Amino acid sequence: CILGTHHEKGAQTFWSVVNRLPLSGNAVLCWKFCHVFHKLLRDGHSNVLKDSVRYKNELSDMSRMWGHLSEGYGQLCSIYLKLLRTKMEFHTKNPRFPGNLQMSDRQLDEAGENDVNNFFQLTVEMFDYLECELNLFQTVFGSLDMSRSVSVTAAGQCRLAPLIQVILDCSHLYDYTVKLLFKLHSCLPADTLQGHRDRFLEQFRKLKDLFYRSSNLQYFKRLIQIPQLPENPPNFLRASALSEHISPVVVIPAEASSPDSEPITDLVEMDTASQSLFDNKFDDIFGSSFSCDPFNFNSRNGMSKDDKDQLIEQLYGEITALKEELEHFKAESARGAVQLRGHASELEAELAEQQHLKQQAQDESEFLRTELEELKKQREDTEKAQRSLTEIERRAQANEQRYSKLKEKYSELVQNHADLLRKNAEVTKQITVARQAQGDVEREKKELEDSFQRVSEQAQRKSQEQAEVLETLKQELAASRQELQVLQGTLESSTQAGAEQNTRIANLEQERGRLSRAAEQHRDEMAALQAELQQLRDTLSREQESSRTELEMLQTQLRDQESTEQVLQQRLAEEQLSLLQGTTHEAKRMVLDALARMEDPAHVSCTGSADCLLSQTLAAFECAERLRDAHSKYLSD
Numbered sequence: 001c002i003l004g005t006h007h008e009k010g011a012q013t014f015w016s017v018v019n020r021l022p023l024s025g026n027a028v029l030c031w032k033f034c035h036v037f038h039k040l041l042r043d044g045h046s047n048v049l050k051d052s053v054r055y056k057n058e059l060s061d062m063s064r065m066w067g068h069l070s071e072g073y074g075q076l077c078s079i080y081l082k083l084l085r086t087k088m089e090f091h092t093k094n095p096r097f098p099g100n101l102q103m104s105d106r107q108l109d110e111a112g113e114n115d116v117n118n119f120f121q122l123t124v125e126m127f128d129y130l131e132c133e134l135n136l137f138q139t140v141f142g143s144l145d146m147s148r149s150v151s152v153t154a155a156g157q158c159r160l161a162p163l164i165q166v167i168l169d170c171s172h173l174y175d176y177t178v179k180l181l182f183k184l185h186s187c188l189p190a191d192t193l194q195g196h197r198d199r200f201l202e203q204f205r206k207l208k209d210l211f212y213r214s215s216n217l218q219y220f221k222r223l224i225q226i227p228q229l230p231e232n233p234p235n236f237l238r239a240s241a242l243s244e245h246i247s248p249v250v251v252i253p254a255e256a257s258s259p260d261s262e263p264i265t266d267l268v269e270m271d272t273a274s275q276s277l278f279d280n281k282f283d284d285i286f287g288s289s290f291s292c293d294p295f296n297f298n299s300r301n302g303m304s305k306d307d308k309d310q311l312i313e314q315l316y317g318e319i320t321a322l323k324e325e326l327e328h329f330k331a332e333s334a335r336g337a338v339q340l341r342g343h344a345s346e347l348e349a350e351l352a353e354q355q356h357l358k359q360q361a362q363d364e365s366e367f368l369r370t371e372l373e374e375l376k377k378q379r380e381d382t383e384k385a386q387r388s389l390t391e392i393e394r395r396a397q398a399n400e401q402r403y404s405k406l407k408e409k410y411s412e413l414v415q416n417h418a419d420l421l422r423k424n425a426e427v428t429k430q431i432t433v434a435r436q437a438q439g440d441v442e443r444e445k446k447e448l449e450d451s452f453q454r455v456s457e458q459a460q461r462k463s464q465e466q467a468e469v470l471e472t473l474k475q476e477l478a479a480s481r482q483e484l485q486v487l488q489g490t491l492e493s494s495t496q497a498g499a500e501q502n503t504r505i506a507n508l509e510q511e512r513g514r515l516s517r518a519a520e521q522h523r524d525e526m527a528a529l530q531a532e533l534q535q536l537r538d539t540l541s542r543e544q545e546s547s548r549t550e551l552e553m554l555q556t557q558l559r560d561q562e563s564t565e566q567v568l569q570q571r572l573a574e575e576q577l578s579l580l581q582g583t584t585h586e587a588k589r590m591v592l593d594a595l596a597r598m599e600d601p602a603h604v605s606c607t608g609s610a611d612c613l614l615s616q617t618l619a620a621f622e623c624a625e626r627l628r629d630a631h632s633k634y635l636s637d
Contacts, residue, residue: 001036005044011051014040016341024062027073028158034080035162041087042100042165049091049099054352059085079139080162083132087169090129094122101172108176116187123180127199130173133166134203137210151219160219167214167226168250170207175247177203178234182242190237197236204233225251375543382536389529396522403515410508417501424494431487438484441477579634586623 005011018037023030040048063081066074091097096111103111112119140159151160181200184193208229215226227248235241 001040002043005040005048009045010047011040011044014048015051015055024065027066027069027077030062030066030077031073031080031158031162034077034084035165037084038080038087038162038165041084041091042168044099046099049088053088053092054348056085056088076136076139076143076159079132079136083136083166086129086132090125093125101169101176103172103176105179108179112180116184119180119184120188123177123184123196126173126177126180127196127203130170130177130203130207133170133173134206134210137163137166137170138206141210141213151217157219160217163214164220164224167211167224170211171227171248171250174204174207174229178245179242181236182234182239182245185236186239193236201233204229223252225253371543371547375540375547378536378540378543382533382540385529385533385536389526389533392522392526392529396519396526399515399519399522403519406508406512406515410512413501413505413508417498417505420494420498420501424498427487427491427494431484431491434480434484434487438480441473441480445473445477579630582630590623 001014004013018033021029021033023033037052041052059081063078063085066081067078069075069078091099094111096107097103112122140163144156144159151157177200181193181196184196211226211229214220215228220226227250229248230246234245
């Protein structure tokens with residue numbers, strides 16, 4: 001089959017034969033068809049996929065039908081058909097991937113067109129593809145009794161044989177998935193790819209277990225060398241781990257034969273053994289003397305040689321006639337089959353065209369629905385931005401009010417500080433005056449002492465008065481010193497209060513600077529949000545304008561269709577009216593003709609004859625024929 005697809009560059013012959021097979025009635029036959037078709041998709045001509053896509057719906061229907069059977073090959077056929085459908089859809093969406101999935105790293109990059117969005121979608125499709133492969137793997141193993149040596153039995157090998165193609169596909173899909181995930185982690189944040197990593201870990205554990213179980217089966221050891229996956233999955237969060245990744249390679253030994261083929265000598269020996277067994281059973285039933293010459297007609301009846309020759313010639317004649325009739329029947333059947341095949345091809349082409357139009361309509365509907373959802377989402381985002389802008393404006397207004405209050409408080413503190421400075425200046429001035437008075441007192445004291453010393457000897461009589469004056473001066477001096485100490489305490493308290501006021505003023509200056517920066521930041525954020533809001537409004541207006549334009553186009557098309565329908569209805573009414581008028585005219589002509597015949601003198605004395613009746617009958621027959629033609633034309637259009 002593989003060589004045939006390369007010879008005719010397609011799979012038309014393959015599907016023409018498959019369509020005649022009872023795949024819906026024989027589960028084992030359907031299972032082997034899936035195996036052969038899987039091999040054709042992998043190793044056949046590249047046009048096999050194009051010729052097989054048209055049968056995708058039939059395979060889906062057959063998969064659902066076999067899925068209702070829970071025993072035997074029913075579930076196996078259902079899952080295998082789903083896998084083949086998924087494989088066709090994957091290669092249809094990604095035509096750069098060959099059927100056997102063998103690609104270089106450069107070809108893998110070209111398949112994604114170096115676009116992270118394409119790589120993201122391609123990874124999801126590969127996950128779906130690998131999931132179908134693993135489901136078939138697990139279902140086959142689940143249907144076998146692994147406690148027995150099932151791989152050496154014919155029934156077990158029939159179920160295990162398709163897994164060779166599955167192993168080949170899984171090795172390439174695992175390798176490409178690892179490389180794509182490393183590429184995605186180099187372009188996207190790790191949180192975005194958490195779902196990809198979880199799905200990969202689940203498939204990694206399944207594939208590792210299935211590869212390990214397959215490598216222990218005797219059936220696979222002589223046909224394929226199954227690779228083993230690493231003990232731990234790759235760490236995609238560390239870019240250097242890509243260099244530690246080793247691509248799994250499946251090796252098929254050159255001397256291994258196909259699991260479906262056996263040596264020809266075995267077939268010959270089986271044929272010989274079956275023939276000898278049949279002869280032995282024949283001898284047991286009819287006896288050895290009878291079986292030694294089963295066609296000895298002379299010993300059984302008394303028929304002569306001439307009678308036998310005549311009978312042989314007669315049989316030869318009947319065989320020749322039957323052969324001619326068979327050849328004629330084959331030719332008729334071939335012509336009928338060619339005609340039916342051509343008609344079926346035309347119907348398939350029409351069906352494909354209708355499906356294509358339906359798919360286009362669905363795609364357009366999905367596109368419009370997606371655009372509508374995007375517009376709704378943009379509208380919601382715009383409303384959210386509007387609400388957030390209102391909240392920011394309210395907060396900015398509150399901050400401005402708070403700033404105004406702080407500014408008033410700051411002005412009050414500055415005024416208090418100025419008052420304290422004025423008081424401090426007055427206290428300083430009072431201290432200066434007190435110091436001057438103290439200096440004057442000291443000078444006076446010194447002058448008095450000098451004068452006392454000069455006149456002490458001369459004014460001993462006035463010593464008592466001078467002593468009293470001195471005592472008074474001492475008291476005044478003590479009072480002055482006490483007043484000076486009070487003024488110094490007041491000065492220190494004023495200085496301390498001024499320092500505290502300076503500290504409060506510095507703190508207020510810092511608070512003012514912080515509030516100014518916060519207000520400036522809020523203004524910047526508000527300006528950015530206003531710009532973004534304006535951009536969203538512009539985008540929304542453009543989208544609304546495009547939607548309005550498309551709506552107007554659709555309304556124009558609808559009006560054109562309605563006008564066309566009105567024109568057709570008017571034409572139908574006119575044709576019906578013309579038909580009615582023609583019928584009336586014809587009936588009127590017939591009535592006038594009958595009246596004219598009755599009033600014609602030539603027919604007054606005439607009696608009816610067969611010829612006259614025949615002429616009238618022919619005229620009525622022609623009228624009925626015209627009515628039938630008109631009625632058939634009316635029914636056709």
